Structure formats: structure tokens, C-alpha cells
Amino acid sequence: MKTYLITALGALCVGAIGYAIWPEPSEPAEAAAPQRGAAMVTVTPPDRLSAQAELGKRGFDAVCAACHGENAAGKMGFGPPLVHEIYEPSHHGDMAFLVAAQQGVRAHHWTFGNMPPQPGVTQGEMKAIIAYIRELQRANGIN
Incomplete structure (x- = not known):
């Protein structure tokens, strides 16, 4: 029981330290809503037009x-x-x-x-x- 309590307290301390130093999650750029007026698809124009x-x-x-x-x-x-x-x-x-x-x-x-x-x-x-x-x-x- 004593070993279990020490292991649990150790894990709790490691978790708390990790939480304290882990960087805040950030929104990926792709998740941002597209801006009004932005292109909706990527278009590659031909090298030459008729x-x-x-x-x-x-x-x-x-x-x-x-x-x-x-x-x-x-x-x-x-x-x-x-x-x-x-x-x-x-x-x-x-x-x-x-x-x-x-x-x-x-x-x-x-x-x-x-x-x-x-x-x-x-x-x-x-x-x-x-x-x-x-x-x-x-x-x-x-x-």
C-alpha cells in the first residue's frame, strides 16, 4: 500500500510539473475561418492561353x-x-x-x-x- 501511495504521488507531481511547463495549445492556421473575399480554390493558370x-x-x-x-x-x-x-x-x-x-x-x-x-x-x-x-x-x- 505504501509503495502504491508513493507511486501515485510521484505520478501526480510529474503530471503537475508537465502541465505547468507544457505550452498552451494553439489553433492551427487551417482552422481559422476563411476571410471574406478570399479565393475558395487554388487555380493554376495555364502557361499559355489561346x-x-x-x-x-x-x-x-x-x-x-x-x-x-x-x-x-x-x-x-x-x-x-x-x-x-x-x-x-x-x-x-x-x-x-x-x-x-x-x-x-x-x-x-x-x-x-x-x-x-x-x-x-x-x-x-x-x-x-x-x-x-x-x-x-x-x-x-x-x-
Whole structure:
């Protein structure tokens, strides 16, 4: 019994000392909530864009990037990433992008709310923007 009591007291002392000198746990950086406006996905742009996609990039940057982020990576609190498997060509064809820009679209995959129509974007500009998005997607493994 005496040995048991000494062992228990020793363990208690070691535990108390360990608790006193052990550093406080800290939140890992990944656990922090993403900042409003932060990119939602990592997008690696292709080394080279086609001429049509270059035009599309300019149109995208002027009209779409405010909500869909730089390189279509999404923008936390504003709009979803278009370089995402949800927007792969077999699920959202080019016509879906064209109709979304012309008529707007009701929210159905994300919780950002409805997308308003973009009346200032012509059909030709949208085709170039779609070419840009598709080249970004292919460069990131979305076919």
C-alpha cells in the first residue's frame, strides 16, 4: 500500500510539473475561418492561353472577377469558383454559362444567392469568357 501511495504521488507531481511547463495549445492556421473575399480554390493558370481565351480573360476580369474571383477561383462571400468539378463541361455546358450571363440564374449549388443577369456582356464576349474558363479548367484537371 505504501509503495502504491508513493507511486501515485510521484505520478501526480510529474503530471503537475508537465502541465505547468507544457505550452498552451494553439489553433492551427487551417482552422481559422476563411476571410471574406478570399479565393475558395487554388487555380493554376495555364502557361499559355489561346487568342480567344486571352480576350475572355479581359472580359472575365472586367465583369466576372468581382464575384467569381481572380482566375475564377471563387470569392468567399461573393461567388463560387468556376474552376470546380461542378462546372465541368458535362454538367454545366457552355450554354449554361451563356444563359446565366444573359438571364441570371437561381442559386442551386451554392449559398451565395441568385446570380443577376449581366446585360452589358454580349454573346461574343461570353463565348470568349467561356473559352477562358474552359482553358483554366483543363489546366486544373477539369475536363
